[in-house]
Amino acid sequence: MSEVRTFPVVAALDIGGTKTAAAIVTRHGEIVDRLTAPTSGRAGATAILDTAADLVARLRASVTGTHVRAVGVGSAGVIDHRTGRVLSATDTLAGWAGTDLSGRLRDLLGLPVTVINDVHAHALGEARHGVAAGHETTLFVAVGTGIGASFVIDGTVLAGAHSTAGHAGHQPSPYAGGLACTCGGHGHLEAIASGPGLTQEYSRRTGQRVDDLRAVAARAADGDAVAREVILLGGTAVGSAVGGLVNMLDPGAVVVGGGVAGLGGPWWQALRDAVRRETLPSLDDVPVLASALGSDAALLGAASLAWEGTA
Template identity: 90%
Template sequence: MSEAPKPRVVAGEAVAALDIGGTKTAAAIVTRHGEVVDRVTAATPGRAGATAILDTAADLVDRLRARATGTHIRALGVGSAGVVDHRTGRVLSATDVLAGWAGTDLSGRLRELLGLPVAVINDVHAHALGEARHGVAAGYETTLFIAVGTGIGASFVVGGTVLAGAHSAAGHAGHQPSPYAGQLPCTCGGQGHLEAIASGPGLTEEYVRRTGQPVDDLRAVAARAADGDATAREVVLLGGAAVGSAVGGLINMLDPGAVVVGGGVTGLGEPWWQALRDAVRRETLPSLDDVPVLASTLGSDAPLIGAASLAWEGIA
């Protein structure tokens, strides 16, 4: 478990926030203005089941509350992996990385454990809210957020509200067909989807297919590209172009005020970003050429800030 070494005590009111992911769970205390004043993290016990995951999350919040002297924690906002019913706070489906997570009454069980009002949303939607309300997209009426990491997700924010969809499943951008993916198998069971070629694991596997050389992860591919490996550079550019092509199509459909791109794969650097932006411009209609494509500025705090903003909304 890790934590901020010197939490800043804030007198008055604040909310707690949770970001529950497949490998890590983070908790924070957040002000009404979106300022993270304290945070702690722990490994998510994903294989141990829902009870262990919830106990870990609740323990993190309790740790923060114990040292938030003079601060009244009003509510809890949660961004969670999986498809989450934003109306009930129940997890509708999840990958097997979080064993037994599907069907969990996330809102109800955390309310029982912590005695706080709880607002729950999917983690990608929480990230989008953070950037739209307090980050690089603040001030835009509509924001399309794209997260490119182990998977590829999206969120569309209109007037500060996420459009979660009729089945709370909006945003599976990685599972749209991509011409760059060919017939590659996707983690969802389909073929030829964007995630199969442009996610972190997808790009790593593409490098192995092209070279026959095993690599540990995308960081190793990025290091080889930086060292002059031509194939590694081609793979980096491919990833950016594939995401950019998809983003361009989404811009044509949604006409957002701004696009924000975040996630671990964005760390591939300027060559990846340039390939993405070039592909966006090749795909977008002339009248949409000026839609800005921005890098996420809040980083790993974004889902915490977004989830906290939902908690504040519920008690405003």
């Protein structure tokens, strides 16, 4: 009786505040199959982990002819990159802070588990498989509900001494004035340039309540001058901050992603113009690129870490 051959793969997880995605990924960064489910954020850490483990188990059962060797995870929250423990998290994920994410998933799945923050995972995906592939250093900036960043050097994330590197949204911004930030501080970039920040800025300027940034974008498309000004403000604020980071880090490329980056041409033009106003002349040729992999980037980045752990 001949031996049944299987080809090695890893599983990847992207655990976010609203959605958890899972995928089976080859060594070359090809996604074989994927599943998603709502994140049970209000139900606590056990429910979140059960959802994640169930997605991986279902994929392992459905993708025949493969052998899952390890699991890579990109997760919301501040993650200790050495232990895989969640150091802190927002209230979106109840009870997430303090969770031994690596250990508990290992127990549930019986596989080696590597964990990193989700923005860092996204950065790794773009640096290794996306628009920044081939660059020695990459600065990734995610602009969405919050604003985060990651610096990748030779395929390795700069996590920082306290695993907290990349909180780009919590640097002072001249465009934020004294606005309150979600971190408890004031005048930070996230307060003015994140999705909620831009939505609130439109309401402050008009006195009109809008549900979210999509509504502001729709009004801008319909010719609302204030909505357009707010969108340009967001791009300018992010670009100014990115320009300062480029001066400090001298990356080979900048990649910008996240939901706010989908606002379109005017936002991007404002961002790129602001970057160029801030950067030193010798850095004028640093490309500012749009994320090419979208939501797959975090999965591919997490998977690449899992593969490293199997070497």
